[in-house]
Structure formats: structure tokens, C-alpha cells
Amino acid sequence: xxxxxxxxxxxxxxxDLAESKAEIVRLLQTxxxxxxxxxxxxxxxxxxxxxLHTALCEVCRLAEQLPSGIDHEADPENESPSDMxxxxxxxxxxxAEVAGGEQ
Numbered sequence: 778x779x780x781x782x783x784x785x786x787x788x789x790x791x792x793d794l795a796e797s798k799a800e801i802v803r804l805l806q807t808x809x810x811x812x813x814x815x816x817x818x819x820x821x822x823x824x825x826x827x828x829l830h831t832a833l834c835e836v837c838r839l840a841e842q843l844p845s846g847i848d849h850e851a852d853p854e855n856e857s858p859s860d861m862x863x864x865x866x867x868x869x870x871x872x873a874e875v876a877g878g879e880q
Contacts, residue, residue: 833873840866840873 778786840847845859847866 830877833877836873837870840869 843862843866845863845866847870848860848863849867849871851864852860
């Protein structure tokens with residue numbers, strides 16, 4: 778192999794190396810962008826979870842203020858409107874607790 782051929786091979790290798798380096802830089806930038814976007818999405822999800830948790834707590838707080846109170850178990854013998862409202866309040870709180878992961 779002549780010197781010119783060797784130089785041409787080295788130049789091709791250098792070009793290939795430069796292209797590979799550029800591709801690596803593009804991939805690293807894409808990776809950084811994805812990590813940043815994932816972090817932002819995670820922060821948004823945390824905010825939404827906190828907002829929903831606050832809303833569920835407020836639902837339970839309001840149900841507990843029912844004049845009849847709350848009753849998690851229905852009394853089949855008691856058909857009074859007050860008992861039904863208390864049972865509905867209990868069901869609301871139970872559903873909110875389940876939705877909030879506080880079973």
C-alpha cells in the first residue's frame with residue numbers, strides 16, 4: 778500500500794470518526810432533553826397528585842360535617858333519612874379514602 782493510499786485511508790477514518798462523534802453528541806443531547814422532560818413531567822404529576830389528595834381530604838372533611846354525621850355501615854333496621862344521609866356520607870369518605878390510597 779502506497780503512502781497516498783494510507784493517507785487516504787487515514788482521512789476516511791478521520792471523517793468517519795468525526796461523523797461518529799457528531800452522532801454521539803446528538804444522542805447525548807437527546808438523552809439530556811429526555812431526562813429534562815421526564816423530570817418536568819414527574820414534577821407536574823406530583824403537583825397533580827397533591828392537588829387531588831387535597832381535594833379528597835376536603836371531600837371527607839365536608840362529609841364529616843353532615844348534620845347526621847357519617848356511618849360506614851348501613852343499618853338495615855333504620856330507614857330514616859338521617860341514617861341514609863349518614864351512610865351516604867360514610868360511603869363518600871370510604872370512596873375518597875380508597876381513591877387516596879388510605880384503605
